[in-house]
Amino acid sequence: MSRWPEALGEKKVESYRKGIEDLPPLPNDSKYGVITLRFAPNPDFVLHLGSARPAIINYAYKLKYEGLGRKAKFILRFEDTDPRTKKPLPEAYDAIREDLRWLGIKWDEEYIQSDRLNIYYGIAREIISKGGAYVAARDSGCTPDDWKKSKVTGQPCRNRDADPSVNLELFDRMLEGRYREGEAILVIKTDLAHPDPSVRDWVAMRIIDTDKYPHPRVGSKYVVWPTYNFSVSIDDHLMGITHILRAQEHSVNTVKQSFVYAHMGWEQPEAIHFGRLRIVGITLSKTRLKALGIRWDDVRLPTLAGLRNRGIQPEAIWSIMLQVGVKPTDATITSENLFAENRKLIEPRADRYMAVIDPVKVVIEGVQERLTARLPMHPSYPERGYREIQLEPVNGEVELFIGRSDLEKLSVGSIVRLMELVNIEITDKRGDSAIAHIHSKDLESAKKVNAPIIQWVPTDNVPVIIKRPEGMKIIEDRGLAEKAVSKVGVSDIVQFMRYGFVKLIEKSNEEIFVYVHN
């Protein structure tokens, strides 16, 4: 099989049905008519292994409940409310959608927060009217700086208990653009005695100078922007989210958000927090990945785009995520774990070919007749067919190539089997080549003398380059492959025997591959 179709959601669901069914039930699941879940990325970068976890876990729960005959919904929401310090990347919206499709995730509804500012303004007014929020502004008798100081000591800021109409007016002034950055904020009333100072009266809206920091989607249209906790509280409610599965870094946010729900008389969704996912030796920090300054789909990166290019199958990522589950503890996985899952998927599909790295010549002397090798495309599936390689002796000699590392293990007198061809005995060895003669032909004779079996490449061959990511370096293995490799299509994954799985990325003078794993 040279190509396989894009894995679709249904197929993935089928292969992971068991893992999805085994997910522990969500709290109070019987209380809700439609189990509603969401994935809410910030489009300031593409998805990576860390951000794929909430996407997959939330979607898996949708599938789990649908599988149970319940109604369930999955919502995609872009959280792009900070054009200043987490400026959205215009291309990231589509890139994230593509990442999700690649994972086989389908969303029932999509929202973009930068389209919803008027909704947040409306709710802000309601909360202010109910006395649940107030404005600290340059000219309100309590500047944002005063507010900050008083809150540390647990003291109320002067506006805190002013009449809602006063705060409504101040809020309107914010919207009218009367204040500059840092001059006014809308604050949610919480509990000034709360032991965690960050929970005490927190900022719901602030001014961002969008002339200076235009938003990629809405430009300079708005200057008053909601903070994360404010917009999330509102959206989760309005979108009918019943369960939120997110990383434990958000656990305090659940507490903070509870005050919005209390002020509005809304019921707060159930929140489940899982631990961090770490990969040995690989950073999952968006900031650090961006700082590398390389394309986000580079095969060295743990971005979904990078992994996709690297030849990792989406099902392997699903499998890892379902294995890790929703425990509150941190999970440290290795790339070996991911590769092991991926190997299960690609091993049956990858055709086998012979290639030698750093080729050295072997001259077989005294060959009387044509040598023929008949190689199966996949030893476990003979029905996929065979190919033949014929070697015609010239003046009683046949030349071919083997890998330098194999040659180094041989010395004069060594017997080695050339896979599917003949067994040879080394009669002379120089630095870069060897002379040999045919020792015997069949496999049994090779086994009798414990001859190693190695792959080889005839003089009629194709040059190959394999780019092997190692940490942040890419090592180029150069070599030769049997001619049949030229029939491999771009993005196909094959196995070079005794070397590893490789994915063809480019055909030019050489066939250029990326190393997937062994």
Add this chain to the structure above:
RNA sequence: GCCCCGGUAGUAUAGCCCGGUCAAGUAUGUGGGCCUUUCGAGCCCAUGACCCGGGUUCAAAUCCCGGCCGGGGCACCA
């Protein structure tokens, strides 16, 4: 400094809520064997863990307390 969460084999996970069936299951890794014309796959065997100390109890991985260790959050990032 303050607040929150957690600690089962190398790694990941099950069990912990509702204590006994757990001398702890599974996967991956590792070691060995079989098979195979790959150092891939498959099959078989082996290896290896309840953070520490107290308490409750006839009985604790499971409940309680303390310690230690790890992670996260911390105030106009999401």
